[in-house]
Amino acid sequence: VQLQASGGGLVQVGGSLRLSCAASGCSFRSYAVGWFRQAPGKEREFVATISWRIQTYYADSVKGRFTISRDNAKNTAYLQMNSLNSEDTAVYYCAAVYGEVYSSSVGKPVTYDTWGQGTLVTVSS
Numbered sequence: 001v002q003l004q005a006s007g008g009g010l011v012q013v014g015g016s017l018r019l020s021c022a023a024s025g026c027s028f029r030s031y032a033v034g035w036f037r038q039a040p041g042k043e044r045e046f047v048a049t050i051s052w053r054i055q056t057y058y059a060d061s062v063k064g065r066f067t068i069s070r071d072n073a074k075n076t077a078y079l080q081m082n083s084l085n086s087e088d089t090a091v092y093y094c095a096a097v098y099g100e101v102y103s104s105s106v107g108k109p110v111t112y113d114t115w116g117q118g119t120l121v122t123v124s125s
Contacts, residue, residue, distance in 0.1 A: 001026040003116030005094045010122045011084055019079040021094030021116060026075075032101040033070060033077040034112055037090035037121075046107035047092070050077060052099070057106045061087070084123045091118035 007019040021033060034049035048068040049057045056068055067080040077094065095112035105111045 001031070001096060001114045003094050003096060003114055005092065005116040005119040008092060008119030008121045010124060013085055013123055013125045015084050015123070016080070016082045017084065017121060019081065019092055019094075019119060019121075021077040021079075021096075023075045023077075023096060026096075026098075028070075028075040029072040031096045031098050032106070032112075033068075034095045034097075034101075034106060035068065035077075035079045035092060036095060036109060037088075037092045038118070039087075039090040042090075044093070044109055046109075048079060049101060049106040051101050057101075057103060059107070081121070084121075086123050086125060089121060089123045091120050093118045 002024045004022045032051045035047040036044050037047050038044040046059050050068045050070050065083045070077040094116045096114045097112045
């Protein structure tokens with residue numbers, strides 16, 4: 001399994017971006033896909049996950065602003081980010097794991113066994 005994240009860039013406060021995570025070499029529809037982010041000097045933190053059942057999970061900090069989705073026909077997951085603020089500035093990583101995920105584990109990086117390279121999101125004021 002390989003993951004390729006894209007879509008990062010520079011955006012003003014209040015703006016929007018859509019990140020993409022393209023998968024190859026796997027039965028994508030059977031995988032859960034998550035997004036994590038890491039700001040300078042901080043630990044990697046959970047953002048959102050979508051299970052193979054299309055169940056979604058979000059960090060409290062992004063609920064109501066971010067939406068995770070997937071298109072199994074395109075082997076791609078998306079993270080639509082709206083109402084961005086400076087605290088959203090980070091490198092965003094997508095990750096995947098085969099099979100089921102649970103609310104108790106979706107937020108833990110160790111749950112996922114495949115990671116893409118990061119894509120930088122910078123929110124400027």
